[in-house]
Amino acid sequence: MTALSLCVKEPATLPPVAVTTDFLVIGSGIAGLTFALDVADQGEVVVVTKRSSEESNTRWAQGGIAAVISPEDTFAAHIEDTLVAGAGLCHDVVVDICVREGPDRILELMERGARFDRDKDGSIALAREGGHSARRVLHVADATGLEVERALLERCRAHPNIRIREHHMAIDLIVMSRFGGPDVCVGAYVLNTATRKDGEDDAKSHLVETYLARATVLASGGAGKVYLYTSNPDVATGDGIAMAYRAGAEIANMEFYQFHPTCLYHPQAKSFLITEALRGEGAILRLPDGAPFMANHDPRKELAPRDIVARAIDFEMKRTGSEFVLLDITHKPASFVVDHFPTIYAECLRFGIDITSQPIPVVPAAHYLCGGISTDLHGRTTIPGLWAVGECACTGLHGANRLASNSLLEGLVFGHRAAVKLTSNIGELRKSPPPEVPEWQIGDAVPSDEEVVVTHNWDELRRTMWNYVGIVRSNARLRRAARRIALLQDEIREYYWRHLVTRDLLELRNIATVAELIVGCASARHESRGLHHTIDYPQTSDRYAVDTVVKRGVPPHLRGR
Template identity: 55%
Template sequence: MTQGLEHRTDALIIGSGAAGLTLAIKLADFAKVIVIAKSKLKDGSTYYAQGGVAAVFDEDDSIDSHVEDTLIAGAGLCDRNSVHFTASHARDALEWLIGQGAHFDQETGSDGQHRYHLTREGGHSHRRILHSADATGKEIQLTLQQQARLHPNITVLEGFNAVDLITAKKLDKSQSDRVVGAYVLNRASGQVETVRANFVTLATGGASKVYQYSSNPDVASGDGIAMAWRAGCRVANMEFNQFHPTCLFHPDARNFLLTEALRGEGAQLKRPDGTRFMPGIDPREELAPRDIVARAIDYEMKRLGADCMYLDISHKPAEFITKHFPTIYERCLELGIDITTSAIPVVPAAHYTCGGVMTDLNGATDLPGLYAIGEVAYTGLHGANRMASNSILECLVFARAAANAIVEQLDAAKDRPELPLPHWDESQVVDSDEHVVIAHNWHELRLFMWDYVGIVRTDKRLQRALRRVEMLEAEIRQYYSNFKISNDLLELRNLVQVAELIIRCAMERKESRGLHFTLDYPELSSDPAPTILSPR
């Protein structure tokens, strides 16, 4: 596999969540695969997903209904073809996952037959969410990990950061451009290694770490989006950052998400005085789409000067709560909150990046040989707001589609002449003597993104944010050129790039739609279109 510091493989997959591991397993019968994970294999967003996966399993439900619900939640910006493609392949993808060993909760019907217990979440008109109690992501992640580790054609490299993509044109300007590999940082040795691959797939997740408050794990730093942009790929709809309405408000659990399934099963949002506020906001009350619920919580907090609002499911039987939400019950109890008797303090937090690297329905990007799947990608599925439990579904459906597309090209790729890949050159750089620069810039970036490019925006706030991000970019470029790279420097470099893309997309959208709400343009445009940025 290794020749010096060069790894060779047919397909390199950057990211180890539901998207990356599904692709690896589907490809491994036909090709050699390397999967790199920035930290441990499970440390991405998939493992922490609570709610479930949307698919039509109920005979009273339909694919058309799933499509229409998604289009409504997407606020007029979804691509209908992408939505239909995803919904129509949902059940096959779930049945494949079940075949890999994933277990979802079941119940016994009045006819005595066992069937999957389907829950309902915001935006859905039917119960169509398959789940494994309130730890669905953990079940999916561990199932896929087990299968990936067993396959002889899959090599897993944990503790590796992708640095940048290597393209043919960068090596030889006379070449037709395509991806030929990537530089990766071995965090254990501190050395940058080279991976040669005919196909590279970005499955790096989203960029919610760009905000001060996020429900995401620390690895969600927009790496794939930034790398694809630097390699010449277009991005779209980066202004649509989903803020999950209900993240636990507690100093010892800043990233702990409270699944939307709580509201699906009757939990109510309340002010500190115990009164509800969602009935006066939207006829769907607590089951309104996430952008509406998050703005309502944000508004009430600012109006009252309150640190948080409250989510209350204590009116349900204690046995029901502990059976359906054991993870949340136990975690809250550790923090002194008994959710069977008390309301839970909640705040909105950055949760999901609805935009990303533009792809087709096979996950292919603008750069030949480069694919993007999962949260890193813009497929047109989510539009201006992602509907609950369509995220892991997108990972599964598009990973399977990408696998089919890559398999069809494997033979032709093997006949392509190899280009020499230069090793990483760090002869002109030194160890940093001022790590405080990274820490300071990191804090500044996340703070002004939260204050100026958060749940509610204005032109002035966006202009302030753009000025600050441009200054940070210049400083980080200089720092990157002079010092040896590290995990923190790579993540900061990528987050600053993604922050600029978010700001520029937000500045182009002169309306309020879905997750993008601006006081300067509160009305909907009559002719909405995706916001597309091109580096070329």
């Protein structure tokens, strides 16, 4: 695979009118907001988010947050469960940090207003999900992320040192080496669509602003929209990963994309996740004829890790020719189902499915990226001044497959760790004044009258990824995907240079970069491990118990630790 190509407009030489801050946070999910709150007493924070501040993967997290808070649970058990799910690629020290620091971060989250469900005796209610050996998942019915996002946003909005800029999408990171300076990130160019009038498209209200910061933190979430079917909201287009790659940061383990086994299958339903907690509470996976099948694939049956369950469903769908399988919890009392899963009950009922008496038709869908921007134990990337936390980062916690409900935990732990590291050095950060950088240049770009190019390429790219780089892969499929993505990249690059940037164009550009990274990393791993399963190399090999890394100008390759 050749080095991935850049697609960056060169700025002009005019002095900018820049927004300056101590900390620039790109993204408004659990990791970014936790970081913002933890540094806000020490400096000014600007949070930019490309749509409303509530719209993030965090908001749509149903299951909960895994943490050892029960006296019947142990750190050792949570660590072991995480390592087993990660299929030999977890970084042991990171797993240990997240598991042991998790309870304190949960306590802070509760002090910030998050209200988790409690049992009748007043203790925190704990659920069990696939891959866990104990009940350790804190939750708020089946809408945990919504409550977490609410609590954090309320605190951020009330803090005088935090400014949230909604409808602001980062275009590219500002790295001084582009202008003859050191290789350090000092902020980002940001497309402001907040001033857009009703009915006016992005191009007609084109305004690119310069944001300069002493530390830039990518907390932009995942990239599920790179696949045709996903549980992710529309904002999940891999923006932070693509920007970091273009800036020269190291990216790792992009081949490991987790497909959630159970999303609602209905022609009018869009990306609705059916939480793993249903299986944790006894729901059974069945073929359309009612026959259970998970015992044929794993002794843990419905409580096997997500990669195993997703592959089992994919296998049975292909074997039987069915377009879905069934998730059945009708053997539980109706009151139990409604009380524990009110969101899922209401949403399914909206589509004519009463889950208390009818099984739910489900299919796998792209859910969570285990790879991302390489970071150290404090969220630092390989570019000075640039940090990454949350799903866009590759910390080593998840390895080749994420254990259920470890994602929000990681966001809490690493959002906090990055904040502690940065604020411990706040005096040193403030020694130098913000640099002068050129403003964004429009050049000869004009508003587009061919938006069909964006929508067509968007659809083709996602279908290509779904068909060739999905749950089960092969060398031939990866080669086909690489050829098609390369052609799409050429078209996107040409379009990008000719027209004013819009949010849709930037998202297309970013998912194309993410797609190429996924294909490249998958092509370099000649084994099946965790979320990467290929029919050409069906076995797991000790030789490949290492990370796959890629950097601009350097093809994907394996690297030991």
